[in-house]
Amino acid sequence: MEPNQGFGGTLWMIFLFALFASGSGENDRDFKMCGTWRHGNGLLTLAHDLKRGCGTITISANESSLSIRGEITAQCENSSVIKLDPSPEARERPFCVYWEPLLDLLWVEVNGQNHTLCWPSGLQGNCCTDLSQGENKGISTYGILNATQRDDIISYKTHPAYEFFGEIINCKNKFCDEASQGSGDKVNMIEETVMRSKVLGNVVLPCALSSVVEMEEGFQGYNITLPAPQGVPPQMIPSVHLPSCLKPPEKKKVKVVCTYFKNSILFQFNLGPGKPILEDVVGITVENEIITNLPEPIRIGFHHSAIPTSHSRKCVSWDTKKDPAEVTWKKEGCETIQKGVEDTECHCNHLTYFAILVQLEPRPVRHLVALTVITSMGCAASTLSCVVLIYFLNTQRRAKDQSTAVHRGLAMALFLLSLLFFLTGTVANVGGNKACWVFGAALHYALLSSFSWMFIEVLHTFWLVYMVFSPSPNPYVWHLVGFGLPAVPVIVLLAIGKVYGVIEVVSSEDVNNPYLMCWMDVSPHSVGLLAHYFINLTFLAVVVLSGLIMLFLVLRNIQNRDEWRKNKVAFLSIWGLSCLFGTTWGLGFLDFGQLSEFIPFLFCILNSLQGFFLMLRFYILERMRKQSGSSLDGSTASSTRQQMLQEKS
Incomplete structure (x- = not known):
């Protein structure tokens, strides 16, 4: 029986399909195997038998069934047979198998329909990934043809099955390494992945620490306590206040993710010499929403080392309307409130990534x-x-x-x-x-x-x-x-x-x-x-x-x-x-x-x-x-x- 059936499950599948079809999760998607299933004209099923571990996953197909079996999951153990929509005229169906080990998420797309076999259960530490292909299983009348792995052709012939072997690695470290390489658009990977992990509360990654809050009906605002990295005093962690107007009124429940980046190396783009941002960066995202022009601002409090009075400081935010491949900071939309040489509060009317921009080499004019x-x-x-x-x-x-x-x-x-x-x-x-x-x-x-x-x-x-x-x-x-x-x-x-x-x-x-x-x-x-x-x-x-x-x-x-x-x-x-x-x-x-x-x-x-x-x-x-x-x-x-x-x- 397909898990999480009903209206909520259908919405989740639609969201996943829209997200994955647009390619927004391509950066952290670890495995993708696609092909054409050549089958008969009888009853068709999708069978799966998934177990914990890190061994072999076999993707096979015959006249009536497409099967995924093996040991690659961290938490998911699921075995069932799903009936597929009949199609007497068509003898071939395109399909893709997707596997994200960091989320412990596995789903299959058959003929344009998504079937989630393992749902997200948090962000995994050690996981089974880097799946490599084994030997092809002969040639048959029914099976898989035009097989590809990550869009690279494996074989144009019809084979009954394909085997892939995995190995255990630290998924969180690998994920952060991928996010820190390349241009600014990869920074979005972190909050998107945390949002899809279906976790409430704190989420800890080597490159970022997040807090996930669910805003329900009657939401009156919330003060978020971000998790502190090891060895960092809690009073040094930025504070975030979410106003009541942040929750979209048409939704009963919606999640908001606040992410704290202690190392700002991911965001040091397009600043120019002598204009660095401070070490702390805070990102705020509401699930499936673009938030602008809030009547009551978001308040982010930064505690930092003392800034001399001759140095200017400004609250800035990432301008996501420009090239997403670049991190471009802008001052519009945020008000800077100085609360001392070591404390600055940012009042912003939109959601994105926020930081403090410091002018290191100013030439202030007297009088x-x-x-x-x-x-x-x-x-x-x-x-x-x-x-x-x-x-x-x-x-x-x-x-x-x-x-x-x-x-x-x-x-x-x-x-x-x-x-x-x-x-x-x-x-x-x-x-x-x-x-x-x-x-x-x-x-x-x-x-x-x-x-x-x-x-x-x-x-x-x-x-x-x-x-x-x-x-x-x-x-x-x-x-x-x-x-x-x-x-x-x-x-x-x-x-x-x-x-x-x-x-x-x-x-x-x-x-x-x-x-x-x-x-x-x-x-x-x-x-x-x-x-x-x-x-x-x-x-x-x-x-x-x-x-x-x-x-x-x-x-x-x-x-x-x-x-x-x-x-x-x-x-x-x-x-x-x-x-x-x-x-x-x-x-x-x-x-x-x-x-x-x-x-x-x-x-x-x-x-x-x-x-x-x-x-x-x-x-x-x-x-x-x-x-x-x-x-x-x-x-x-x-x-x-x-x-x-x-x-x-």
């Missing part, structure tokens, strides 16, 4: 809130200043002058940079990575364009002061360099992908609440870091060095002019040029030692106000021009050049 406020106010002032300056340059009489075109290009680039930087925090918090992919690229382009126009100002001023008798390049050339050249590296980085997105600026006052902004991923060994060094710093170095050289040359050239001797306010013009031509960006290289308290503030103030300083410079020079009829601006050099050309002619 981040103050620096953020200063930068935002400076960018707002620069944005408005650039608008005023662009309007002024477009309405004055010299609007079509080459110098005015260069100044206008720089003003437009700084306007775009100030505006985007002012909005970057809002976009990062509202739009996330998808919005930051585009916004970060635009911000990068604005920065490179500003650097390019600063360099053009350097070159243009040098040209006007020193190349008096040579015509300066056409304004279209300046626009191509200032607005076209920066687009090239940005387009290349967009094509490469995974460069722009949301980044975190960690505050030393609160490492767990970083400032979010759209920018390049400059984590170690990333493409964004290489791009930062080879593109951003190269642009910056060219601007800073050329700016310093230009300042020296211009100062040497004009120091004997009457304007300089008569009006020392001209010094403000030179100082304004130093801001324009990138020397303030070089302050970032001085952020070390005792200067680290002062330099960040000076850096943020001067660079966020560059648009304002640009407008102030033109206002001062315009007043000087009106008062004295001359200027230290490029326009004066241009008029001087025109006078010299006229004298020469």
Whole structure:
């Protein structure tokens, strides 16, 4: 008689069939023998006689019966004959015999119908496995043809029986070895196998310790005490609280498995250098359910070694929506509650694997809130200043002058940079990575364009002061360099992908609440870091060095002019040029030692106000021009050049 008949047994068989047909148990399925049973047209039966031990299993077939006999089980002793559905027309039926020694589970699939011969009875220690084929039993009219073992052909001929010999090994150790090898998808083997073992309470494996709880009607929540590995104090074991909303209301009974992984080696994927997870990992699974958006969160308490206040810690979970072959950790869906340097509690609204992610090598920013406020106010002032300056340059009489075109290009680039930087925090918090992919690229382009126009100002001023008798390049050339050249590296980085997105600026006052902004991923060994060094710093170095050289040359050239001797306010013009031509960006290289308290503030103030300083410079020079009829601006050099050309002619 078939065991566990009835509605519950039928549901269990349907579940097993769906699970095994999908291949989810293929990793831990130890034996699979398939073939075609050639039989007569009379009454058909499935006979089995299974005993404990580890010897020989014989799979045989004749005109009326398919038989499985032998000694391979750890706990199961079962002997019976099952009647099969008649089929007068068909003389051949496909079948497969499956054996999982870890679960002590054996079942046969005949013509698409499952027949469980040995049901799971817990996870076995020593068991009979590694079944190897013996000698084939002759050739006959009725029997097994097209036989395969693990999808490898044994024989195309019809044989009455096949014998397989097993040996005793430690199944738990072998299972953990298989789970620890390969990619992240094998981690699921452990919880799936524990769920199917039909055990309630604690389940102990060398690689994991699980606790299985059955949620029944009226479930009001439950605090799970996970089993402790040998030699580990109980207070060091993570605690888990299951809320009442975890049980699906449409089910009377459902199992939940909480698994504790003391060694996190199975999960050290896709973290990047300097970002390890702590040793403890907890996985939570509800039977046949995908749980998300819980109204009351799961609470997992981790007790760990002391984490310095300069190191950030975040509750993370395995993102199972991505490639199942990779363990990808995400921070969304979990809230981090710090309960001391040695205790962290994770409140999560979904079920998967949970851990604590630690940033080992952070560079927290001191006074981040103050620096953020200063930068935002400076960018707002620069944005408005650039608008005023662009309007002024477009309405004055010299609007079509080459110098005015260069100044206008720089003003437009700084306007775009100030505006985007002012909005970057809002976009990062509202739009996330998808919005930051585009916004970060635009911000990068604005920065490179500003650097390019600063360099053009350097070159243009040098040209006007020193190349008096040579015509300066056409304004279209300046626009191509200032607005076209920066687009090239940005387009290349967009094509490469995974460069722009949301980044975190960690505050030393609160490492767990970083400032979010759209920018390049400059984590170690990333493409964004290489791009930062080879593109951003190269642009910056060219601007800073050329700016310093230009300042020296211009100062040497004009120091004997009457304007300089008569009006020392001209010094403000030179100082304004130093801001324009990138020397303030070089302050970032001085952020070390005792200067680290002062330099960040000076850096943020001067660079966020560059648009304002640009407008102030033109206002001062315009007043000087009106008062004295001359200027230290490029326009004066241009008029001087025109006078010299006229004298020469």
